[in-house]
Amino acid sequence: MDTTDRFGLAYDVFSRNCPSRGTLEHVTGRWGALTLGALSESSLRFNELRRRVDGVSEKMLSQTLHALERDGLVHREAQPTNPPRVDYELTPLGREVTGRLLDLIHFVQGRMDDVLAARERYDTARGGR
Amino acid sequence: MDTTDRFGLAYDVFSRNCPSRGTLEHVTGRWGALTLGALSESSLRFNELRRRVDGVSEKMLSQTLHALERDGLVHREAQPTNPPRVDYELTPLGREVTGRLLDLIHFVQGRMDDVLAARERYDTARGGR
DNA sequence: CAGAATCCGATATGATACTG
DNA sequence: CAGTATCATATCGGATTCTG
Numbered sequence: 001m002d003t004t005d006r007f008g009l010a011y012d013v014f015s016r017n018c019p020s021r022g023t024l025e026h027v028t029g030r031w032g033a034l035t036l037g038a039l040s041e042s043s044l045r046f047n048e049l050r051r052r053v054d055g056v057s058e059k060m061l062s063q064t065l066h067a068l069e070r071d072g073l074v075h076r077e078a079q080p081t082n083p084p085r086v087d088y089e090l091t092p093l094g095r096e097v098t099g100r101l102l103d104l105i106h107f108v109q110g111r112m113d114d115v116l117a118a119r120e121r122y123d124t125a126r127g128g129r
Numbered sequence: 130m131d132t133t134d135r136f137g138l139a140y141d142v143f144s145r146n147c148p149s150r151g152t153l154e155h156v157t158g159r160w161g162a163l164t165l166g167a168l169s170e171s172s173l174r175f176n177e178l179r180r181r182v183d184g185v186s187e188k189m190l191s192q193t194l195h196a197l198e199r200d201g202l203v204h205r206e207a208q209p210t211n212p213p214r215v216d217y218e219l220t221p222l223g224r225e226v227t228g229r230l231l232d233l234i235h236f237v238q239g240r241m242d243d244v245l246a247a248r249e250r251y252d253t254a255r256g257g258r
Numbered sequence: 259c260a261g262a263a264t265c266c267g268a269t270a271t272g273a274t275a276c277t278g
Numbered sequence: 279c280a281g282t283a284t285c286a287t288a289t290c291g292g293a294t295t296c297t298g
Contacts, residue, residue: 011238011241012238013162013163013166013234013237013238014163014166014167014181014182014183015183016183016184019241019244019245020234020237020238020241020244021159023237023241023244024162024233024234024237025159027233027237028157028158028162028233029157030150030154030290030291031291033142033153033157034142034143037142037143038143045259045260046259046260046261047259047260052143053143054143054144054145055145057291057292057293058260058261058262058292058293059261059262059263059291059292059293060290060291060292061261062260062261062262063291069251070247070248070251070252071244071247071248072243072244072246072247072248072250072251073244078260082259082298083259083260083298084259084260084261084298085259085260086259086260086261093240093243093244093247096236096240097233097236097237097240100229100232100233100236101233103229103232103233104153104156104157104226104229104230104232104233105142105149105153107225107226107229108142108149108152108153108156108226109141109142109149111222111225111226112148112149112152114201114222115148115149115152115200115201115202115222116148117201118199118200118201118222119199119200119201121201122198122199122201123199159270159271160271174279174280175279175280175281176279176280186271186272186273187272187273187280187281187282188271188272188273188281188282188283189270189271189272190281191280191281191282192270192271207280211278211279212279212280213278213279213280213281214279214280215279215280215281
């Protein structure tokens with residue numbers, strides 16, 4: 001038994017305490033995914049992001065950006081001006097990750113009619129419970 | 130202003146109260162992603178899944194499976210035997226979604242060395258805070 | 259503008275016990 | 279085996295306030 005899984009990868013997301021599990025959660029979490037998606041089109045300032053990601057609070061956006069920056073997926077560029085101007089953009093690694101994330105998001109969005117239909121079947125089969 | 134976004138999709142995950150946001154959370158959430166990943170290889174019984182998805186509790190697995198089944202991504206096949214035997218497997222839609230999910234997961238796993246290096250740079254640059 | 263800090267309620271999750 | 283029900287808690291997340 002070594003440290004690589006059956007895919008030949010050193011980090012197996014199926015095991016707890018595996019670092020990739022944490023990064024995956026940053027990427028796919030509610031605010032992480034939406035933030036990366038917003039940044040996939042252009043770099044954005046803090047409050048631009050806040051408006052773009054509908055419903056995110058300052059606190060969660062700040063926290064999300066810190067996690068993504070720490071993982072090396074987002075780059076923070078601060079201008080030492082007054083008032084301050086800070087731009088966030090995807091790193092090369094962040095762009096690769098986001099590309100795959102968006103494939104998933106767009107696919108699910110494109111199949112929501114199927115999902116909604118499945119939900120109705122499920123709900124009616126169980127009498128509204 | 131209509132109901133389709135700039136991708137021509139009827140459901141825009143960037144808007145709150147969009148149903149695709151919920152499904153995406155089922156798919157990418159901590160337990161949803163791991164459950165789909167486990168089922169991508171073969172259909173599994175409840176307790177097989179529980180062992181495969183390291184750390185999941187009965188409660189969370191049950192809850193996760195219900196959500197995925199309701200969204201039409203997982204099929205539940207119950208044998209009316211005693212003791213009961215219940216198999217879970219991906220639906221065709223579930224397989225398509227999971228394929229894209231695994232692309233993302235495997236990519237992130239394969240780049241964890243980069244992520245870990247970025248974290249160290251981030252942490253040392255800020256003196257352990 | 260870009261955030262940090264704080265308070266506090268909502269939700270997610272885990273451990274445990276119980277049922278058919 | 280395949281779950282459900284209950285309880286305690288940890289974490290999430292939002293609103294507000296404050297600062298450079």
